[in-house]
Amino acid sequence: MGIQIRNVQKRFGVVTVVNGVSVDIADGEFFVMLGESGCGKTTTLRMVAGLELPTSGSIHINGKDVTFAEPRHRDIAMAFQDYGLYPNMTVFENIAFPLKIRKVPQADRRRKVEETAGRLGIADYLSRKPFQLSGGQRQRVSLARALVRNPKVFLMDEPLSNLDAKLRAVMRTEIKKLVSDLGITTIYVTHDQIEAMSMADRIAVMRRGDMVQVGSPLEIYDRPLTRFVADFMGSPPMNLFPASLKKPGRPTCQIQEFVDSIPDDEQSLIAGRLDSTGQFSAGIRPEHLKLVQPGSTGSARAVVDFVEPLGQTTNVYLTAGETRFIAVTDRCDRQVGDVVGVYAPPEFVRVVAN
Numbered sequence: 001m002g003i004q005i006r007n008v009q010k011r012f013g014v015v016t017v018v019n020g021v022s023v024d025i026a027d028g029e030f031f032v033m034l035g036e037s038g039c040g041k042t043t044t045l046r047m048v049a050g051l052e053l054p055t056s057g058s059i060h061i062n063g064k065d066v067t068f069a070e071p072r073h074r075d076i077a078m079a080f081q082d083y084g085l086y087p088n089m090t091v092f093e094n095i096a097f098p099l100k101i102r103k104v105p106q107a108d109r110r111r112k113v114e115e116t117a118g119r120l121g122i123a124d125y126l127s128r129k130p131f132q133l134s135g136g137q138r139q140r141v142s143l144a145r146a147l148v149r150n151p152k153v154f155l156m157d158e159p160l161s162n163l164d165a166k167l168r169a170v171m172r173t174e175i176k177k178l179v180s181d182l183g184i185t186t187i188y189v190t191h192d193q194i195e196a197m198s199m200a201d202r203i204a205v206m207r208r209g210d211m212v213q214v215g216s217p218l219e220i221y222d223r224p225l226t227r228f229v230a231d232f233m234g235s236p237p238m239n240l241f242p243a244s245l246k247k248p249g250r251p252t253c254q255i256q257e258f259v260d261s262i263p264d265d266e267q268s269l270i271a272g273r274l275d276s277t278g279q280f281s282a283g284i285r286p287e288h289l290k291l292v293q294p295g296s297t298g299s300a301r302a303v304v305d306f307v308e309p310l311g312q313t314t315n316v317y318l319t320a321g322e323t324r325f326i327a328v329t330d331r332c333d334r335q336v337g338d339v340v341g342v343y344a345p346p347e348f349v350r351v352v353a354n
């Protein structure tokens, strides 16, 4: 059950925008497709919805081959960035619309609309027209209209991107809670890594029509396979230092101290992640670097370039030789020009493909 996407490819004329994507999405899973504009996430979602047909490959939803099925035969609901509400209908009529076209009896319709509106906190607005609502309320109506007929699968394309930052944060927790309470299998498209991290059971990071890494938010954050993924997830992003393997078992790096003691299990990944010139990147998250006394065992010497206090934490911009990188520390009293020791705990150093 759930959704199986198998070798799905989509070409528009000579341009391939989805490049043979395969993934299994479990029943009830919240699956996020994350990537930059133009990477093919919307096109993939539209193929699951039936709004676009694959050039090749297949899509199964709850055990049924729907590759070429009409959208209305897929038991899916959709919500998009533009709410798509009918301006001349009331909120009640908007939410009831999918039930009306399915000829659900009037009493049932009323009950379901009221129940769904209650869940989404819009029960008091049922007699208003969309123009009498705020953006957040309109998005709730759009979600209510999608959910009112208890779909098995819910597809969302950047549904929060028209809302301000604070409301987005509120809505993302509400949506996540709502769909997991209802047990609906969900595919959610976004370019916002915080949204992806906070909502997903699993994330697929997409690039140029490929799913470059699929995993739980923390797997992807902790163990990015490539520079692209490492750079995309996290703010400030992972520090990435050019490295290479000249002799087996001893990587060399721009900041040698950072790779000198990386554990064997991480070292064993190097061979599989070298590029054609024998290079890889050593990655370490800014929050894992420790500022210590210059000259402390295993530390590299660096100079503080810039200090950015953020209240809870401080971003410390550093230079070691020509190499620039960032450490995130607790509040600290480092000053520009200070010479510090920087220690990378070996268990946090990652081997990342270029």
Ligand SMILES: Nc1ncnc2c1ncn2[C@@H]1O[C@H](COP(=O)(O)OP(=O)(O)OP(=O)(O)O)[C@@H](O)[C@H]1O
Binding pocket: 012, 017, 035, 036, 037, 038, 039, 040, 041, 042, 043, 044, 191
């Ligand atoms: N009907 C179409 N005809 C030709 N090219 C298209 C068509 N639809 C999409 N594309 C192209 O396919 C590529 C992928 O588009 P898609 O909308 O899937 O990307 P996306 O990752 O969702 O981006 P965004 O976040 O901007 O929506 C883009 O380069 C786009 O221009």
